[in-house]
Amino acid sequence: MVIMKFKNSKKLFKEAKKYIPGGVNSPVRAYKGIDTAPPFISKANGSKVYDEDGNEYIDFVGSWGPMILGHNHPAIREALAKQLELGTSYGAPTRLENEMARLITEIVPSVEMLRMVNSGTEATMSALRLARAYTKREKIVKFAGNYHGHEDSLLAQAGSGALTHSVAGSAGVPANVIKNTIVANYNDIEGIESIFRHYGKQIAAVILEPISGNMGVVPAKQEFLDKLREVTDQYGSLLVFDEVMTGFRVALGGVQSLYSIKPDLTCFGKIIGGGLPVGAYGGKREIMEMIAPSGTVYQAGTLSGNPLTMTAGLTTIKILKENPEIYDQLEEKAQKIQKGIEKAIIETGVTANVNRVGSMMTIFFSDNPVYDYDSAKKCDTKNYSKYCKLMLEMGIYLPPSQFEAFFVSYAHSNKDIEKTIKANGFACAKLL
Template sequence: MIYQRSSALFAEAKKYIPGGVNSPVRAFKAVGGDPIFVKKAKGAYLYDEDGNKLIDYIASWGPLILGHAYDPVINAVVEKAKNGTSFGMPTEIETELAKLAISMVPNMDKIRFVNSGTEACMSAVRLARGYTGKDKIIKFAGCYHGHSDSFLIQAGSGAVTFGSPNSPGVTQGTAKDTLLAEYNDLDGVKELVKANKGELAAIIIEPIAGNMGCIIPTDIFMNGLREICTQEGILLIFDEVMTGFRLAKGGAQEVLNIKADIVTYGKVIGGGLPVGAFASRTEIMDYLAPDGPVYQAGTLSGNPLAMSAGLAMLTELNNNPEVFKSLADKTEYLHKGIAEVLTQKGIAHQINKYGSMISVHFTNEPVVDFASSAKGNNETFKKYFHGMLAKGIYLPPSAFESYFLNDAISYEDLDATINAVKEIDL
C-alpha cells in the first residue's frame, strides 16, 4: 500500500504538534514508520488520506461498538447541533442519558458526566478521598487510568514501598500517595493494605484490563479485592472506560458479578464523542458539589452533542442486547482462526480475549499481568503489525493495547483478517 500523503501530513503535523500527534500511541513509536492519517470511516472500515481501505480493529479505542458513522448516532448529533453546540447550562438530554445509563448498570444510583475517561478517573479518586477522609490509593501495574498525576506511577523498590513518578512533571508528593500492585496478585494487595492500614481511600483497577493487552482477572483475585475493600472500608473503583457498555449492558460489574463502589465510564457512553462519567451510590455521589464538599466542575460537561450521541448509542444497545453475543461470537471466531494459523506457522503466541476485546502476544508464557505481557517478542509484533497493515488490516500500533471489535465487521472481514495472518512473513 502507498502512504505518501499520510507521511507528508505527518511531517507537516510535527512542525506544529508535539510528536505530530495529539495522543502518543498514534505516532507509531512502538512499531516504527509513519502513522496513518484517516480521511473518513464507515461501518467496519477506515479510509485513509491515500485512498486505502482498512478493516478497523480499534473502533476509536472502543466506543464504536456498532461501527463507524452509525446512522442513529450521526443523525442524533446533526439534529442536536442545529440547536446549538454548547450552553454551559442544564439541558433535558443530560437527565435522559443519566436515567438510561443508571437503568442499565447494577449497583449505581447517580452519575455525573465529564469530558474524558481521564477526567472521570481523576474525579472518582478525588471523590473517594473526600468521602473516606483518606489519601492513599492502590493501582495496578499495566492498568491505565488516564494521565492524571496520581496514575503516572511506577513501582518502588519493594512491594510495600511508595511508588515513584514515571513522567516528569509528576511530583514526589503526589507519588507517595499512590501504591503499586501487580494485577492478579492478591497476596501483594494484602501486603500493601496491611502496611498502610487505615490510610487507603481506594483501590482502582481495570476489571478486565485493556492497556497491557486484554488481561482477564482470576475469580480469586477479583472476589478477594471486593472482600478486602469491604473489610477495610476502602472504596473499590472499577475503571470501565473500555468495558462499560461494551461487554454487556452492565459492563464488567455484570459479567464478573462483582459490585464496585465507584465506576468510571467513557468511550461508549458518548457514542464516539469526547465524554466520560463516574457513578456510585447516592451516599457517595452526594459528597460532590453542589450538594457536598468535593469540588468537580466542567464547562463542557454534559454538552448536548455528546449527550445526544451517547443517548442514541445506549438506546440501541439497550434495545438490542443480542449485539453483545454477536460481538463475542465474532471475537471467538477471530481467536480460533488466528491461533490456528500461528500454530501452523510454529510461532509462539498467547491470545487473550473477553467478549469483544482480544489481544495477540508473541510469547510462550501465559499473559496474566504487565510483567508477563512485557515478555512478548516485540520484533515479531512489529512484523505482524506492518504485515497486517500492508494487507489492509488496521490493528492497535502497540503490543500493549487490546483490539476492539465492532459489530459492523462481517465474517468475510474476519476471514480476510485470518488469511492475512497466513500470508504475512513472521
Template sequence: MNISKSEELFSRAQQSLPGGVNSPVRAFKSVGGNPIFLQKAKGAYLYDVDGNQYIDYINSWGPMIMGHAFEPVVEAIQKKAMDSTSFGAPTELEIETAELIKSMVPNVDLIRMVSSGTEACMSALRLARGYTGRNKFIKFEGCYHGHADSFLVKAGSGVATFNIQTVPGVTAGVSADTLTAPYNDLEAVKKLVAENKDEIAAIIIEPVAGNMGCILPQEGFLEGLRKLCDLEGIVFIFDEVMTGFRLAQGGAQERLKIDADLVTYGKVIGAGMPVGAFGGKFEIMKHIAPLGNVYQAGTLSGNPLAMIAGYTLLSHLKSNPFIYAELEQKGEYLKNGLQKVLEESGQPFVINHMGSMISVHFSDKPVVDFATAASANNTFFNKYFHGMLDRGIYLPPSAYESWFLSHALSKEDLDRTIEATKKNVTSGQF
C-alpha cells in the same frame, strides 16, 4: 499500498504538533514507521488520505461498538447541533442520559458527566479521598486510568509503549500516595493494605485490563478485592472506560458479577464524542458538589452533542441485547481462526479474549499481568503489525493495547483478517 500523502502530512504535522500527533500512541513510535492519516470511516472500515481501505480493530479505542458513522448516531448529532453545540446550563437530555445509564447499571444511584475518561477517573479518586478522609490509593501495574498525575505511576498504555518509567512533572508526594501491585496478585494487595492500615482511600482497577493488551482477571481476584475493600472501608473503583457497555449492557460489573462502589465510564458512553462519567452509590456520590464539599466542575460537562450521541447508542444497545451475543461469537471466531494459523508459525503465542476485546501476545507463557506482557516478544508483534497493515488490517500500533471488535465486522472481514495473518506466516514475515 501508496501512503505518500500520509507521509507528507506527518512531515507537516511535526512542525506544529509535538511528535506530529495529539496523543502519543498514534505516532507509531513503538512499532516503527510513520502513522497513517485517516480521512473517513464507515462501518468496519477506515479510509486513509491516500484512498487505502482498512478493516478496523481499534474502533477509536473502543467507542465504535456498532461501527463507524452509525446512522442513528450521526442523524441524532446532526439534528441536535441545530439547537446549538453547547449551553453551559442544564438540559433535559442530561437527565434522560443519566436515567438510561442507571437503568442499565443497577448499582449506580447518581452519575456525574464529565468530558473524558481521564477526568472521570481523576474525579472518582478525589471523591474517594474526600469520602474516606484518607490520601493513599492502590492501582495495578500496567493499568492506565488516564494521564492525571496520580495515575502515571507504573501505568500501561502509552506510558508502557514508550517505556517511560518515571514521568517528569509528577511530584514525589503524589508518587508516595500511589501504591502499586501486580495485576492478578491478591496477596500483594493484602500486604499493601496491612502495611498502610487505615490510610488507603481506594483501590482502582480495570476489571478487564485493556492497556497492557487484553488481560483477564483470574478466578477469585476481583472477589478478593471486593471482600478486602469491605473489611477495610476502602472504596472499590472499577475503571470501565473501556469495558463499560462493551462487555455487556451493564459492563464488566454485569459480566463478572462484581459490584464496585464507584464506576468510571468513557468510550461507548459517548459514541465517539469526548465524554466520560463517574457514578456509584448515593452514600458516596452525595459528597460531590453541590450536594457535598468535594469539588468537581466542567464547563462542557453534559455537552448536548455528546449526550445525544451517547443516549442514542446506549438506547440501541439496550433495545438490542442480541448484539452482545453476536459480538461474543465474532470474538470467538476470530480467536479460533488466529490460533489455528499462528500455530503454523512455530512462534510461541498467547491470545487473550473476552467478548469484543482481544489481544495477541507472542509469548511462551500465560499473559496475566504487566510483567508477562512486557516479557513477550514485542519485536515480533511489531513485524506482525506492519504485515497486517500492508494487507489492509488496522491493528492498535502497540503490543500494549487491546483490539476492539465492532458489530459491523462481517464474517468475510474476520476471514480476511485470519487470511492476512496466514499470509504473514507463509510469506516468512515471521
C-alpha cells in the same frame, strides 16, 4: 496482496511534527516502533477507515473503543444532525443529561448517581478526589499495567502509551503526589492482602481495570476481584472500577455484571459518548452527594454533558440495550477471529497466544500466558511491530502497540473476518 502507498500520510506526519509534539495529539497514534508513518485518516464508515492516500482498512482500533456499532452509524448520524439544528453547547442543564444518568443508573445498579465529564482521565481523577474526601484518607492502590488516563497520581507503572513508550512514570509528577500511590500486582491476591495488612487504614481507594485492556487484554480472576471487594470492605476503603474501556463493551452492564461485584464507584468513557469526547463517574448516592454543589468536593466542566455527546451516547446505549443479540454476535465474530488467529499460530509455529474477553482481544507475541504486567512485558514487542506493519499493508488496521486491545465491532462482516484471518495467517508465516 495490494501494495499500499503512504505518500500523503508521510508528508502530513512530517508537517504535523513541526506544530504538534511528536506529530500527534495522543502518543500511541505516532506508530513509534512500527517503521512507518501513521496513516492519516480522512474518513470512516461501518467497519472501515480510509486514509489520505485512499487506502481502505478493516478497522480494529475503533477509535480505541467507542465504535462498538461501527463508524458513522446511520441512527447516530441522524440523531446528531437533529441535535445540530438545536445548537451545539449551552452550558446549562438539559433533558438529555437526565436521560443519560437515568439510563446508566438503570443498566448499572451499583451506580445510583452519575456525573458527566469530558474524558476518562477526568472520570478517574475526579473519582479518586471523591474517594479521598469520603474516606478522609490519602493513599490509593493501583495495579501495574493498568491505565487510568494521565492524572498525576495514576501514572506510576501505567499501561497503554506509557508502557508502549517505556515510561515508568512521567516527568513532571511531584514526588509528593506519587508517594500516596501504592502500585500492586494485577491478579496477585497475596500481594493485595499484604498491602492492606501494612497500609489498610490509610487507603482511600483501590482503582483498577476489572478486565485490563491497557497491557493488552488481561482478564482479572474472579477470586482476585472477590478479594478486592472483601479487603476494601474490611478496611473501609472504596473499590473503584475503571470501566472506561469495558463499560458497555464486554457486556451491557460491564465487568461488574459479568463478575457479580458491586464497586463503590465506577468510571466510564468511550462507548457512552458514541464517538464524541466523554467520561463519567458514578456510584453510591451517599458518596456521590459529596460532589459540589450538593457537597464539598469540587469538580466542574465547561462542556460536561454536552448535548452532542449526550445525543451520540444515548443513541448508542439505547441501541445496545434494545438489541441484546448484538453482544451474542460480537462474541461470535470475535471468537471466529480468535480461532482463526490461533489456527495460524499453530500451523506456522509462531510464538504467540491470544487473550480475549468478548469483543476485546490481544495477540501476545510470547510463549507464556499473559496474566499481569510482568508477563505482558516479556512479549516480543519487535515481533508485534512487524506483525502490525504487515497487517497494515494488507489493509488490516490494528493498534500499533503490543499493549493495547483489538476491538471487534458489530459492523465487522463475515467477509471482513475472513480477510483478517487470511492476512493474519500470511503475517504469521512471514514473521518466521
